[in-house]
Amino acid sequence: xxxxxxxxxxGVSTAGFKTAVMISTTLAIAQILQTHxxxxxxxxxxxxxxEIWIGGEWASYANAITMLVLPILACLPFSTSLLLDKKSxxxxxxxxxxxxxxxxxxxxxxxxxxxxxxxxxxxxTNLLLNALIYPSLLPQTTTFTFLPSxxxxxxxxxxxxxxxxxxxxxxxxxxxxxxxxxxxxxLGNFVKNKFVLLATPFIVYFWxxxxxxxxxxYKLNPYVFLNPSQAGNAQMPxxxxxxxxxxxxxxxxxxxxxxxxxxx
Amino acid sequence: MTLFKLVKYDIKNGxxxxxxxxxxxxxxxxISCMILDRQIQNAVEAKHLPSMLKASVFDYLCNIFxxxxxxxxxxxxxxxxxxxxxxxxxxxxxxIGRYIVNDLYGFGTHILxxxxxxxxxxxxxxxxxxxxxxxxxxxxxxxxxxxxAFNNHLxxxxxxxxxxxxxxxxxxxxxxxxxxxxxxxxxxxLFTMGMIQITISLLTSPIVGLLTVSSFxxxxxxxxxxxxxxxxxxxxxxxxxxxGFANSTNAFIYCxxxxxxxxFIGLVWFERKDILKxxxx
Numbered sequence: 001x002x003x004x005x006x007x008x009x010x011g012v013s014t015a016g017f018k019t020a021v022m023i024s025t026t027l028a029i030a031q032i033l034q035t036h037x038x039x040x041x042x043x044x045x046x047x048x049x050x051e052i053w054i055g056g057e058w059a060s061y062a063n064a065i066t067m068l069v070l071p072i073l074a075c076l077p078f079s080t081s082l083l084l085d086k087k088s089x090x091x092x093x094x095x096x097x098x099x100x101x102x103x104x105x106x107x108x109x110x111x112x113x114x115x116x117x118x119x120x121x122x123x124x125t126n127l128l129l130n131a132l133i134y135p136s137l138l139p140q141t142t143t144f145t146f147l148p149s150x151x152x153x154x155x156x157x158x159x160x161x162x163x164x165x166x167x168x169x170x171x172x173x174x175x176x177x178x179x180x181x182x183x184x185x186x187l188g189n190f191v192k193n194k195f196v197l198l199a200t201p202f203i204v205y206f207w208x209x210x211x212x213x214x215x216x217x218y219k220l221n222p223y224v225f226l227n228p229s230q231a232g233n234a235q236m237p238x239x240x241x242x243x244x245x246x247x248x249x250x251x252x253x254x255x256x257x258x259x260x261x262x263x264x
Numbered sequence: 265m266t267l268f269k270l271v272k273y274d275i276k277n278g279x280x281x282x283x284x285x286x287x288x289x290x291x292x293x294x295i296s297c298m299i300l301d302r303q304i305q306n307a308v309e310a311k312h313l314p315s316m317l318k319a320s321v322f323d324y325l326c327n328i329f330x331x332x333x334x335x336x337x338x339x340x341x342x343x344x345x346x347x348x349x350x351x352x353x354x355x356x357x358x359x360i361g362r363y364i365v366n367d368l369y370g371f372g373t374h375i376l377x378x379x380x381x382x383x384x385x386x387x388x389x390x391x392x393x394x395x396x397x398x399x400x401x402x403x404x405x406x407x408x409x410x411x412x413a414f415n416n417h418l419x420x421x422x423x424x425x426x427x428x429x430x431x432x433x434x435x436x437x438x439x440x441x442x443x444x445x446x447x448x449x450x451x452x453x454l455f456t457m458g459m460i461q462i463t464i465s466l467l468t469s470p471i472v473g474l475l476t477v478s479s480f481x482x483x484x485x486x487x488x489x490x491x492x493x494x495x496x497x498x499x500x501x502x503x504x505x506x507x508g509f510a511n512s513t514n515a516f517i518y519c520x521x522x523x524x525x526x527x528f529i530g531l532v533w534f535e536r537k538d539i540l541k542x543x544x545x
Contacts, residue, residue: 195362210347
């Protein structure tokens with residue numbers, strides 16, 4: 001626990017974390033600038049916060065970039081740490097002092113938490129900033145301006161307690177980001193270059209995007225189902241499947257290899 | 265060490281000894297060919313096309329570069345980025361991403377000492393970016409040729425029905441120069457984006473370079489302006505289809521302008537850079 005605390009302190013003070021925060025804030029503000037519309041006070045239902053925030057639409061440039069660079073945002077804060085510590089010799093020093101399993105678990109936990117924070121930041125920041133501009137009017141199905149379809153995930157919550165829906169969806173994105181960060185961390189056992197480690201999850205994510213779009217398998221596309229506007233109806237089993245796949249891969253790759261790795 | 269020797273060194277190390285990275289281009293080409301074949305089959309079944317047509321090499325290229333219609337933003341609408349088109353560039357960004365910085369902080373320091381001039385080193389890297397774009401694109405085209413040959417329909421002529429179905433009849437009517445649009449402009453845009461990427465990689469880090477050019481690429485899909493050079497390789501937005509600025513003359517002007525700016529920024533920065541302050545890559 002002490003080690004995790006130490007690592008967390010280190011994780012939120014890295015240049016990668018600061019870069020991720022900067023990118024997130026820029027994207028959150030860029031989305032507001034592009035989608036800004038006057039609140040309609042005429043005969044139409046006024047623009048609501050829940051249709052205009054970054055997770056309520058899928059038309060803006062900031063939305064596309066946020067969804068696209070999600071893996072890089074997740075991996076920036078802490079995923080390279082294992083690789084860099086191996087290179088610098090710091091990991092060998094740690095191995096002398098504590099059991100390997102504990103050390104690797106601390107790396108894993110920190111990568112997950114920092115990745116989760118970094119990926120949820122653009123959404124959380126944008127939601128709160130938009131809340132300063134637009135009224136948080138309850139979504140109505142009859143206005144046809146709210147994107148999630150009636151067969152979407154947590155849709156009852158969206159039309160009854162939208163704040164809880166937003167929070168839940170941000171949690172889904174955060175867990176997904178955390179899992180990607182762990183995959184990135186475990187790649188540190190296989191690759192020797194920081195760029196390859198950071199870019200590989202992004203490239204794989206893009207290939208999944210490409211193949212699922214071409215085959216019409218929108219429901220399997222993280223770019224689509226992670227967007228709270230749910231252009232393709234998100235399904236919980238698919239999301240859980242992705243979580244299991246990424247957690248399984250990263251745990252095996254990190255622990256199975258890390259516990260036996262000969263650093264000398 | 266002369267510029268010629270430096271270029272030779274870069275091509276050997278950054279292109280030929282990294283041949284495995286170029287395989288990503290071959291995989292991409294095969295998948296894109298299979299996708300068009302499947303789309304043609306679906307179109308025939310839905311009676312959008314009269315009969316089963318065999319696509320040619322240029323049809324496959326058209327399919328990659330058809331891109332997407334010009335986008336007019338409405339906050340309550342929706343938009344999908346063209347995956348096939350984007351991936352063509354993203355794979356290239358991945359291939360060139362780390363070589364320069366790795367070289368600079370690795371064996372390249374000795375080469376730089378032998379070269380005796382930072383300017384020559386930088387020019388050599390710029391030539392390497394062009395050569396990598398050329399080889400990457402050649403791998404894709406050659407893979408497409410082999411794909412057609414294996415399927416017994418090797419042809420280079422454009423199939424009017426497929427083009428009309430996928431892009432627009434205007435392209436045919438306006439007599440677009442397909443050789444330039446399909447072979448020269450993509451290479452030029454790859455080179456320009458590569459120049460932006462290596463300059464930013466040198467200024468900051470390779471991952472920031474990748475992030476920036478990827479954002480620049482997606483911006484080309486959203487905003488129709490000549491400074492976002494991706495617009496020049498979108499057939500659906502070419503002058504022949506919708507009018508506007510996207511013709512080959514403008515493509516040459518803007519691409520060369522942006523590449524030159526990137527070249528000079530990189531040069532000035534690199535001349536002053538403290539290269540002994542090693543960064544962990």
